[in-house]
Amino acid sequence: MPTSSDRVLKPVRNLPVQLADRLRERLLAGEWQAGDRLPTEGQLGQEYGVSRSTVRGALQLLENQGRTRTRHGLGTFVAAFGGEIKTSLPELQSMSDIIRAHGFEPQMRFDTAEVRPATDVERARLQLDRDTTDVFATQRAVLADGEAVAFSDDQIPVGVLGRDFDPVTVDGSLFELLRAHDVAPTTSVADIHAVSATSIGWGVHHPGSIFLLLDQIHYTDKGLAVLASKTYFAEGRFQFSVLRVR
């Protein structure tokens, strides 16, 4: 897929992803309005110099993100609800990304950040072997434009960070920290729950408030469990959506 400005550095994703990115830009630029029909799969293939399969891959991605709607015999159309979906749950994003997607500037306030022995539950969740006994555990509040909108409880096996790791240097996104150690998470399994503030027990100032809990285990592309986290999002502050298909 040739381009006018090919400045790809490292992370070259596959063609469908690249093409979906291009098309998403054009959608966001307003080149097509809600309800408009996109060019046919064949036309897009010719325009970008890729096969029809590749185009279909890209359109599949856009449809999964709720941005388009493809219909047999008719074509692919711009979805009406695309812009309203702030966070599509099946897309793995860091908390910082989620905050930014909602139009705020993220900031972390660490409550605790320590290396300590793992509990039995943590050992099981992170599938720790006999040799690994310690985890790097944090409790933090996530601020959006200065206001606490989420709380998170995280554990990382010390093994993945290396021996020379110093807890006090951490002050931002754990995703960044993991990426820096070359163990960026690419998959997570998230259980979803609704909880009231009283059951959290730390960092919360309004005891009656309700939170959406994402209880997750994150894995690298090699299947290594690198991060267990319970994140409590203040209800009403975030919009989480899932496109469900039968």
Added chain:
Amino acid sequence: MPTSSDRVLKPVRNLPVQLADRLRERLLAGEWQAGDRLPTEGQLGQEYGVSRSTVRGALQLLENQGRTRTRHGLGTFVAAFGGEIKTSLPELQSMSDIIRAHGFEPQMRFDTAEVRPATDVERARLQLDRDTTDVFATQRAVLADGEAVAFSDDQIPVGVLGRDFDPVTVDGSLFELLRAHDVAPTTSVADIHAVSATSIGWGVHHPGSIFLLLDQIHYTDKGLAVLASKTYFAEGRFQFSVLRVR
């Protein structure tokens, strides 16, 4: 894909789906244990008489359902957490299916079931045109083994049910009702929220309790909005999971 007993009646799904069903059966039968490697894509293709692309489609489905884990250069392995995922949110299921997946017998207790004019909000959500003014609206409790575990508020445009529709005949799954009218939902967009019982205001006996709200609009494969629903699942009774991928 030839079989010893091909008794396919109506809904012939595509090959990857069929193959995934076969493989899921073998997984559930315990033919492979957690951590075991499945046959290679080539072997499976030969065994079932399909191309490697088809096999990859099937394995993709199983991975999305959290049942397997495919790794480059190594093979496809049985996931450890597959059995624990009761309800994968991206899979569109009826409430009855969800209850059954958790091992209970579902039952509906209708509170109201009436045809009435649509509110403005409902008109917008269901994208009703000028000619359609009425919706079939229900409020019901979902019982699992006789106990109320979820509450739901649903609206269906009368247009999709036809003029000869009689509300009093409805006593079960709305999915069934829609299927009977040949407008079975195949897609939905679900917003997820956490709410406390006080904000529901009907059918709830324990005011302090917490619910997970799935606020959905369901579409047919032709893109027709056929059902708007707000379903409140009692927290702690259900396990909802999402596999998130970057």
Added chain:
DNA sequence: GAGTGGTCTAGACCACCCT
């Protein structure tokens, strides 16, 4: 190096929708 999955292509044919 051998074996595995990851990506992409070209082409065929089918199913759906409109007029």
Added chain:
DNA sequence: GGGTGGTCTAGACCACTCA
């Protein structure tokens, strides 16, 4: 009938993992 997307195949080549 003509145009659209839906499905499936065969084959090529690349990237990763392990011995």
